Amino acid sequence: MFRSVLVRSSSSAKQSLLHRSFSSSSVPERKVAILGAAGGIGQPLSLLMKLNPLVSSLSLFDIANTPGVAADVGYINTRSEVVGYMGDDDLAKALEGADLVIIPAGVPRKPGMTRDDLFNINAGIVKNLCSAIAKYCPHALVNMISNPVNSTVPIPAEIFKKAGMYDEKKLFGVTTLDVVRAKTFYAGKANVPVAEVNVPVIGGHAGVTILPLFSQATPQANLSGDVLTALTKRTQDGGTEVVEAKAGKGSATLSMAINGVPDVVECSYVHSTIIELPFFASKVRLGKNGVEEVLDLGPLSDFEKEGLEALKPELKSSIEKGVKFANQ
Ligand SMILES: NC(=O)c1ccc[n+]([C@@H]2O[C@H](COP(=O)([O-])OP(=O)(O)OC[C@H]3O[C@@H](n4cnc5c(N)ncnc54)[C@H](O)[C@@H]3O)[C@@H](O)[C@H]2O)c1
Numbered sequence: 001m002f003r004s005v006l007v008r009s010s011s012s013a014k015q016s017l018l019h020r021s022f023s024s025s026s027v028p029e030r031k032v033a034i035l036g037a038a039g040g041i042g043q044p045l046s047l048l049m050k051l052n053p054l055v056s057s058l059s060l061f062d063i064a065n066t067p068g069v070a071a072d073v074g075y076i077n078t079r080s081e082v083v084g085y086m087g088d089d090d091l092a093k094a095l096e097g098a099d100l101v102i103i104p105a106g107v108p109r110k111p112g113m114t115r116d117d118l119f120n121i122n123a124g125i126v127k128n129l130c131s132a133i134a135k136y137c138p139h140a141l142v143n144m145i146s147n148p149v150n151s152t153v154p155i156p157a158e159i160f161k162k163a164g165m166y167d168e169k170k171l172f173g174v175t176t177l178d179v180v181r182a183k184t185f186y187a188g189k190a191n192v193p194v195a196e197v198n199v200p201v202i203g204g205h206a207g208v209t210i211l212p213l214f215s216q217a218t219p220q221a222n223l224s225g226d227v228l229t230a231l232t233k234r235t236q237d238g239g240t241e242v243v244e245a246k247a248g249k250g251s252a253t254l255s256m257a258i259n260g261v262p263d264v265v266e267c268s269y270v271h272s273t274i275i276e277l278p279f280f281a282s283k284v285r286l287g288k289n290g291v292e293e294v295l296d297l298g299p300l301s302d303f304e305k306e307g308l309e310a311l312k313p314e315l316k317s318s319i320e321k322g323v324k325f326a327n328q
């Protein structure tokens, strides 16, 4: 059992652990809660959120080590107040009033494991955390990072439905790393500046369910079929490469959308009706209230059409696994 520690409390604790700065009145107040904030994803993500001028309050929750992370991040001289919370007794306080909850809580893969091998541990963690979200911040946007994303996103959807507060526009599975990798690998082969590259990645976030659409990549390049096959495989295996090299770290956030910046288009794993599966990663237009539009897939090459058919059985069964778990 972990002792519950509210990092914000006495004035001396405030001095050492709570950093508060006041915002200009023109910038809206936004509370972001990170669940799993002391982990490999959680710490750099906390740093990124502290650097984000759109965030006024940063709530760092974990089952361990949040006082140190909150103190460290809290001293950065940017706008947001930082409070660390530790242990289940503090979960309610960590979540109350949150506009955005980002969840990297759970265990990462070790070499030789698939993301699905994490299901038994992470599904329970996610279920518990999302039940608390339903209770304490039912209107928040939720970004799910914990793997296996293909199954961990359907879990809150079921929990939120039961709680009567499910808003499908507000639930995201973070698949940005797949896009980041596809852009990097493509730029290398196409010999174009990586900063100019765009590649949509659709499907899900595991193995063959990750389907980069290089036929839609810009700037266009005339790459052979063999090169495109190799690029696709490399994108699908990108996470495994990292896991093998250093135990699987990375982070991503859709937080720009919380300030209502128009026309933010990102690939994300969301509730979808563009194919027959209820959750699917594709380009989505984001706004203040979450998903404003799930964009069409656009034209696919024959190779990509085959990839799309090939990913459906695995993605379907991963979704069903999450749904079943949530309803047990
Ligand atoms: N979606 C993606 O693109 C993506 C990318 C990288 C990693 N991940 C996944 O993110 C997860 C975290 O990876 P990591 O490298 O940060 O792992 P990590 O082990 O370094 O950190 C996980 C953190 O979660 C905390 N935690 C565990 N149970 C918790 C609970 N019940 N409540 C709150 N916090 C809890 C741990 O104490 C730890 O600090 C993994 O499942 C990993 O596979 C997803």
Ligand SMILES: O=C(O)C[C@H](O)C(=O)O
Binding pocket: 108, 109, 115, 147, 177, 205, 238, 239, 240, 242, 243, 248, 249, 250
């Ligand atoms: O591959 C992993 O296990 C972590 C993450 O999903 C990734 O793509 O890097």
